[in-house]
Amino acid sequence: MNEDVRYEIITGKMNPHIDPVLDIWQWQVPVYLFIGGLCAGILILAAWAVLSKAKSQTAQRLSLAVLPLLGIGMGALFLDLENKWNVFQFFGRFVPSAPMSWGSWLLLLLSPIIAAFVLATATEAWPNHWEKIQQRSILLTRIKTLCEPFRQHLSVIILIGGISLAVYTGVLLSAYVARPFWNNSSLAILFLLSGLGAAAGLLQLCAPAGTERHRFGRVGLYVLIAEVSVLALFLINLADGTQAQDGAWAVITGGPLTISFWIFYLGLGVITPLTLELIALKKKVPYAIAPVLEIGGSMLFRFVIVAAGQLTTWQLY
């Protein structure tokens, strides 16, 4: 029976930011999620550079930027809070069922480890600068000396921490059963890959011409291939979903985010850099285009996903 049913709020409701569609998270949350993913990617690649034979000075140098970047990301999140005075409440207790609580504690615990990691790897990362710093700060030198023996251990923790952080940014959204667009387990992997892709892109841009730049171009290519595959799973899940997810599928098929998703994110942010990197395997192309698109795509992805999820609800009116 294909009968027209119309739902109408007769009275009440129309609460600001809740109705007619959720509009609780604007730019702050996607910015936070993007920076979180990017930082996670940098940490993973930097840790990998320490642990593997494929050394990368750029990755280790960029890990210095992680803490300030995370500060900016958390600053964005702070701006989103409606009740800013209570921000310390995030650390009042640990709530195992709440991804946001995991995230808060993860970031809190990870921060000193990131600092230790940066110090432990500083000699290779900044061979020329370190001499000068050493002369100025005895304290820093002492801590560095303390950290250095644990260089390998710290790298392993950073690797795991980085993966956790990237996955967390996805789980944060995918845990919401109430938002059919988000409620998709591949979202966590997508966020991990997207974060990794952005980090690879950034490293590619920062690395000096030669092996390192070439290597991160390769990493980017593999990540993009993986991203396309997981994205396919994500979309199949969405299209093939429950009744509640029909609405979610509609958001990017004819809905308000159709163009943003298919043209800008998938077309410009994924397929184009992917194609460019593939071409780069055989021919010479300007190296900066693909990584810039990749980073842009990764950022846009957060914006699209955060917006799309809020457009979906179980309510039928």
Next chain:
Amino acid sequence: MLRREFIVLASATLASLSMGLTGCGKQNVAASYPVLPTDVCTKSPTFCEMCFWKCSGWVHSKNGKPWKVTGNEQDQHCLGRLCTRGSGGLGAYEDNDRLKTPMIRITNSDGSQGFREASWDEALNYIAEKLATVKGEYGAESLALFSHGYGATHWKTFTKAFGSQNITAPSYAQCRGPRTEAFKATFGQGVGSPECTDMENSQCIVLIGSHIGENLHNTQVQELGTALKNGCELIVVDPRQSVAATKAEHWLPIKPSTDIALLLSWIHVLLEENIFNQDFVTEHCTGLEELKKECASYTPEWAYPITSIQPDVIRKTARTMAKNAPATLVHPGRHVTWYGDDTQRSRCIAILNALLGSWGSKGGLYLPQKAKVPKYPLPAFSKPKWTWKDLENNKYQLASAAVASQVRDVTADPSLDPEHPIKAWFVYGSNLMMSLPEQKKTIQAIQNLDLLVAVDIMPAEICGWADVILPECTYLERYDDIRVSPGRKRQIAVRAPAFEPRFDSKPSSWIVKQLAQKCGLDAWFPWANQEEYLSKRLEPLGISLKELEAAGVMEVGQQQPLYFADGAPPTFKTASGKVELVSSLFSHAGFDAVPRYTRHPEPPQGYARLLMGRSPMHTFSRTTNNPHLCQLKDENELWMHPDLAMLWGVTHGQRIALENQDGEQSRYRIPVKVTQRIRPDCVYMVHGFGHSEKKMTRAFGKGIAENELMTTIHIDPIMGGTGRRGNFVVPSALTRTEAAHQQEVGHA
């Protein structure tokens, strides 16, 4: 999952309140609580003035600040439950758009007119002087009072003391007048207000265009709910599927204006199949044979092409009514001025109730009780030389109350009745611009006045036309007269002020007394204040005002049986002393003794008939600016069938302006509601929106006032009722641009 640890606070009060639940956990749940054990809560009695039902309730204050209004459990008008408007009653008090001080019309140096704030003394002196002039020139009878609401008592006394009986209200000829006259002609008495409908016991209820539920007549709605839960069979006749119709066993989407044909056909079936209540009819009724003769030809097959209701549906529903009789109620409705033959339609309803034996029967219409509270002893009023009865040579001879629209008409056009000039209006609590049809005539009438005094709480449109505006305080800030109204019990109720009047507003009891002093009419206002007046009225009942205030509602006098079966005496105050199936009153006055169906004009090609109704969140146009209620509903919408929407090329949610058959355009726009719940030949909107007074900041410019589009009026010759449903609309060609509209209204 997180469970909070339960820690009982030291406070004994809190513990006693808690009963294991209301106590505080570790966390501060105070913000989840609107009231804490430390708060001092008080309550005072009132009866609601948000509509005319006058439910008794309690006004609650928290730490001396207004909190909420709830129903009085003992009150038969509300059974402890107020309605949406009543629950939002505090909004009337809180509204900052209220009239704040008396105002007097002035002419500026550039010739333009405006208002200036005035003291009460100034304003009342101005009125007293003007009244004296008018009285000297045209006689005291040239004062007319238009009123609505319970605060009007003293204004009525003033008008009579002044020497005029021209007291009128749109609630008669613009609303329930036809029903009153029809039931009086049939049973010798009207159904009153609240109506004596015994819905809670009904096994079958028939609604003719009455949308109970959308019109939130409190106890009727409650009783409809009870009836539905008890399995009562509901038959709803309405071109639109009202909320009640969605609950109905039978929804008869009748072609508008043909109700009489259906009702006559039902009468025909009851008589033809001999399924009417023989006992009741034999014992109490006259005119059966003549009725049979008159209705012999009104077969369902005759009614079908007129009404579009299938013959078998007509028969089936008639049998349902008969099967459940006498616990079948054919509801008399309330707002019944539709097509100009409304008294006769109401007569059909009365006849059906008679044939079913519903009158005086359980589940039909009970015999209402009313407390006897002696009037305050006052000197006799002088007899006026003429009254509203004499207007236009007693044009509406069967009207039992003054016809507001007629009073307006003779004011507008003195040549209609040069002998009886009306030159001054007091308008109390009635926004005549919205409540009287043909706004242009109302404006014309106002131009002819020497004095127009508007007494109101809100800056309603009528205030903008007044010479003097008097700001009354709300029902929450004043004493009023004792509520004595009919019902199953003989109850009285009191309204006491819960708060001090805001701004410079005053209760009518004070205003009128001051004015009377200035007019030399002190003799009719001998009390010091309203408390003294009330105490004096209660004295013979042996009740003190304090006692009544403590209870809110009290029963007074001996309970009498409600039904004939329980021993109520079958007295009918008709000419024959019987229930008149054939009305001798009507035939003597030259009207049809048995109703007949007449055809009414139909919409021209492309037009749809404009129907109107009520929103449960609002009363008339009085509450649309209420800060609470406007949150619940701030705009009306235009219902239309998808076929009509397609014909008009409009879509759901689109905002359109309308134009009627006379070329009159709506001032504002209204969003379209495309729905399967209405016939394609009509559109529907609720009354009360489309305010043009900017001072009502929340209501201004929202929705359409159907009154603007109801310029063709069909007048009921029997009692002067103004039928407004013969108006047809199309989307307006729009002389006003969207930009201009935006500029004026300031919102989308």
Next chain:
Amino acid sequence: MRKRYGMVIDTRVCISCGNCVMGCKAENVVPEGLHRVWVVEEESGVFPHARLESRSERCNHCEDPPCVSSCPTGASFIFEGSNITLVNPDECTGCKSCVASCPYDARYIEPGGYIGKCTFCVHKLGSGEQPSCASVCPTDCIQFGDFNDPNSQVSRSVRTERTKVLHEAAGTNPNIYYIY
């Protein structure tokens, strides 16, 4: 014994009058423009066989409330000994995680920055009173009671009447049933 408070709302007698909305706003002094209760009309069918279901909706005070489990600070909590979900403004950061987690979109942002919602009028329950929406409903279509008490009116109604819950598949185990 733990209370499982809930409602059985009879859509067959609900008339969409909105008094549940107004009664709630008045009782709980809900700020302007915000609502804890709302009324939905579900219209189906074709003229003249159109059908209408009128529903008064609010927080379902679910057995498995995602708003509580997703709250990172514990500000969103279950009232001891019951299933009533409340918000503690002193712990609420206004992160809106609970808002996003509610399949009924029943929460909103209070002007104070914390999250507001239906409380089942928990302050009235101790003295045996009904939540405001139920106590003002003119057709008495909102029954309130304890589902853990097999003799309560709500338990009996669920046993004897045809009922449904909204968005069962969202898996929150809601405690508001609708007779339809």
